[in-house]
Amino acid sequence: MSKRLAAEFFGTFWLVFGGCGSAVLAAGFPDMGIGFAGVALAFGLTVLTMAYAVGHISGGHFNPAVTLGLWAGGRFPASDIIFYWVAQVIGAIAAAAVLFHIASGHAGFSLSTGFASNGFGEHSPGGFSLSSALVAEIVLTFFFLLIILGVTDKRAPAGFAPLAIGFALTLIHLISIPVTNTSVNPARSTGQALFVGDWALEQLWLFWVAPLIGGLIAGFFYRWLGSTDD
Secondary structure, eight states: OHHHHHHHHHHHHHHHHHHHHIIIIITTOTTTOOHHHHHHHHHHHHHHHHHHHHHHHHOSOOSHHHHHHHHHTTSSOGGGHHHHHHHHHHHHHHHHHHHHHHHTTSTTOOGGGOTTOOOOGGGSTTOOOHHHHHHHHHHHHHHHHHHHHHHTSTTSOTTOHHHHHHHHHHHHHHHHHHHHSOOSOHHHHHHHHHHHOHHHHHSTTHHHHHHHHHHHHHHHHHHHHTOSOO
16 A cells, blocks of 8 residues: 555656646746647646556556546545545645745746636636536546546556546646646645635635546446446
């Protein structure tokens, strides 16, 4: 268990540091900023690389919604859920702390720009409402889990799962960065929100509730869809 939790910690750390780091440090860099597309690709690459690196140790969840969805899909024991969640959230907070230290070394840095936190309403990059954010996060997490469950099915082609999962997360970000800054991952949202405080903590509930709902629905749905029973 200790090795599995270490893998989840470092996998989630890399996801948050790489994804949110690209948004905070590189997205708006003068003349050479990577923009939304670059941030989306960065999030996808973090999951792809760590799924290959440590996925064989812990399963490569790096996300409380993934852990819950895998339980709902019959792939993960309920007794281990809380342990994985704790490791994932601590990993996200540690990554946010390192990112904050690096970013604060720039003279123009301010948490008022959001620090890649997730939000809705006036804190949505595109000004999208609470209901828009809720639906987007549920639907996108549902499809993320559906893809994960499908490509890790024992009947799926072996060795390609991390690629599909990484590309899926990239696509998810391309769709929803303007809506919520893209969560689909409560741990990722928590790490950034703790540093921003204020509105980010007030809105954090949505980025736990919506991804967990989406993950649960996907898990139960794939348990039916993937069954060999007629």
